Amino acid sequence: MLRWPSWEQRDIFILSKGHAAMALYSTLAVRGILDRETIAGYYQDNGTLPAHLDRCPEKGIEVSAGSLGHGFNMGLGTAFGFKKQGSPRRVYALIGDGESQEGSIWEGALFAPALGLDNFCAIMDHNNLQGYGRPTELCSFEPVAEKWTAFGWHAVTVDGHDPDALREALQEDSHGKPKMIVAKTTKGKGVSFMEDQLIWHYYLVTDEHRRLALEELA
Amino acid sequence: MRNSFINAIMEASTRRDDIFVISGDAGLGVFDTFKAEHPDRFLNLGVAEQNMASFAAGLAMTGYKVVLYNIIPFLLYRCYEQVRNDICYQNLPIILAGIGSGLTYSPQGMTHYSVEDLGIARTLPNLSVLSPIDPVEARLAAGFALSSDTPVYVRLAKRGEPEIHTRSDFDISIPQVLSEGSGTALLFHGSIGEEVLRAALLLKEQGIVPRVISVPLVQPLNFAVLGELLGGISNLVTVEEHYHSCGLGSTLREFCTQGGRSFSLTTLGIAPRYIHEVHDNRGMRKLFGIDAEQIAAAVQLASECGSADGRRP
Numbered sequence A: 001m002l003r004w005p006s007w008e009q010r011d012i013f014i015l016s017k018g019h020a021a022m023a024l025y026s027t028l029a030v031r032g033i034l035d036r037e038t039i040a041g042y043y044q045d046n047g048t049l050p051a052h053l054d055r056c057p058e059k060g061i062e063v064s065a066g067s068l069g070h071g072f073n074m075g076l077g078t079a080f081g082f083k084k085q086g087s088p089r090r091v092y093a094l095i096g097d098g099e100s101q102e103g104s105i106w107e108g109a110l111f112a113p114a115l116g117l118d119n120f121c122a123i124m125d126h127n128n129l130q131g132y133g134r135p136t137e138l139c140s141f142e143p144v145a146e147k148w149t150a151f152g153w154h155a156v157t158v159d160g161h162d163p164d165a166l167r168e169a170l171q172e173d174s175h176g177k178p179k180m181i182v183a184k185t186t187k188g189k190g191v192s193f194m195e196d197q198l199i200w201h202y203y204l205v206t207d208e209h210r211r212l213a214l215e216e217l218a
Numbered sequence B: 001m002r003n004s005f006i007n008a009i010m011e012a013s014t015r016r017d018d019i020f021v022i023s024g025d026a027g028l029g030v031f032d033t034f035k036a037e038h039p040d041r042f043l044n045l046g047v048a049e050q051n052m053a054s055f056a057a058g059l060a061m062t063g064y065k066v067v068l069y070n071i072i073p074f075l076l077y078r079c080y081e082q083v084r085n086d087i088c089y090q091n092l093p094i095i096l097a098g099i100g101s102g103l104t105y106s107p108q109g110m111t112h113y114s115v116e117d118l119g120i121a122r123t124l125p126n127l128s129v130l131s132p133i134d135p136v137e138a139r140l141a142a143g144f145a146l147s148s149d150t151p152v153y154v155r156l157a158k159r160g161e162p163e164i165h166t167r168s169d170f171d172i173s174i175p176q177v178l179s180e181g182s183g184t185a186l187l188f189h190g191s192i193g194e195e196v197l198r199a200a201l202l203l204k205e206q207g208i209v210p211r212v213i214s215v216p217l218v219q220p221l222n223f224a225v226l227g228e229l230l231g232g233i234s235n236l237v238t239v240e241e242h243y244h245s246c247g248l249g250s251t252l253r254e255f256c257t258q259g260g261r262s263f264s265l266t267t268l269g270i271a272p273r274y275i276h277e278v279h280d281n282r283g284m285r286k287l288f289g290i291d292a293e294q295i296a297a298a299v300q301l302a303s304e305c306g307s308a309d310g311r312r313p
Helices: A018-030 A036-040 A071-084 A103-114 A135-139 A144-150 A163-171 A207-217 B002-015 B032-037 B049-061 B072-077 B080-088 B117-121 B135-147 B190-205 B223-229 B248-258 B281-287 B292-305
Strands: A012-015 A091-096 A120-126 A154-159 A179-184 B019-023 B042-044 B065-071 B095-099 B128-130 B152-155 B176-179 B183-188 B211-214 B217-219 B233-243 B264-270
Touching: A012 A018, A012 A071, A018 A036, A071 A091, A071 A103, A071 A120, A071 B049, A071 B080, A103 B049, A144 A154, A144 A179, A154 A163, A163 A179, B002 B019, B002 B032, B002 B135, B019 B049, B049 B065, B049 B080, B065 B072, B072 B080, B072 B095, B072 B117, B095 B135, B117 B152, B117 B217, B117 B233, B128 B135, B135 B152, B183 B190, B183 B248, B183 B292, B190 B211, B190 B233, B190 B292, B217 B248, B223 B248, B233 B248, B233 B292, B248 B264, B264 B292
Parallel strands: A012 A091, A091 A120, A120 A179, A154 A179, B019 B042, B019 B065, B065 B095, B095 B152, B128 B152, B183 B211, B183 B233, B233 B264
Antiparallel strands: B128 B217, B176 B211
């Protein structure tokens, strides 16, 4: 039974890489939280949903996000609030690997362990593609997981396309620390003409693209 | 001013368990009592202003009334986008308590002055801005901010400013007439109060009595009430320890174009440039034409000839 969006004791999911809003909208639609009419108004004149997130908790959009390095830190504050209130609620924040170049991410990374935020879990979409290049080529931040571990986080690396591995990592005990799941992913996974292609950060999906992609994914 | 504001927050904290104070590594000694009484409701989030502002937004989403305390450049400038996106865009009821307004910290240097904060705040819809002139207004500003369900920025100077108001039961959201006068109105906000009062005394010796008005709620400024308070007035002189190009003066320039009434306007304030001169606070005020003597001279000129803007030093 769907208890959300009115369920006040829900865990919080924050899409810090707010440019992936369409993925969140789609997920919420599949879950029946966003209706078909709302989805149809995505990115339309006189529409309903902008390309980056405009906060609306009733629709499952917990924070406004689009500029990088904001949602992660809001998530820390929210997790801290839940801790203070003795609430079992947890906070999950999905960040990008390019987003991890933001100084604010590392400000939060420094403070979260000191605050004992073991109710906070960040997931890094580590697809090694950002707006205009590859993170590892611009300024390699490898080894990623080791960096977070050094900051006092419980960091694990998983195949981001393996739901079982993700589920296991999410359930893993973080021993009182905030958790970072480095999810290794391939952008456009499963669609041959999109896979690992920078340009698909920008391209619009035509009906033909859609037909071909669905054929490959079927 | 600062202590009155903090004391009001502390008093409220004994009645309310939702008030949470976050400092950005500022306020040595200021929060000792609060920390002792409410150790679980205070955090020093260090020299990490972006995280501090976003963190405060996230904490506010869980129902806390967050007071974010820092020196103004590190409260509004360093983390402008966090204040814009996370606090104001999401319209969260956070109190941004900024200290060191104007040239309070002179001669610490330009990095520590806040002479453009109102200009920045004017770009932030949803944000109310209070710039109290004395401890009485600072206390009322705390009350306003605590009861607001939207973001509020309170622009404070330091501690030790004299009390200007003789009563404390007025509405902080509208301009306040401090002393009656006619012909010319002298409008101001923030820490420049003592200069304004001295200017009024100097003017009185010359038989010039302007209507002296404090404008604590600079944003949104209630033009309707202000218009009512300006009956019989034809000259406006604004004074502020802020760039005159983007503060109260420029707001009143908009006011003058909207009301259908004709005013001459003189805007006294800091010239919009980076400050390399080394002076103490009084020396700076003298340099920028906002000490008592130059305020008095501008009011005299405005009273005699209309605007004194063209003659600003």
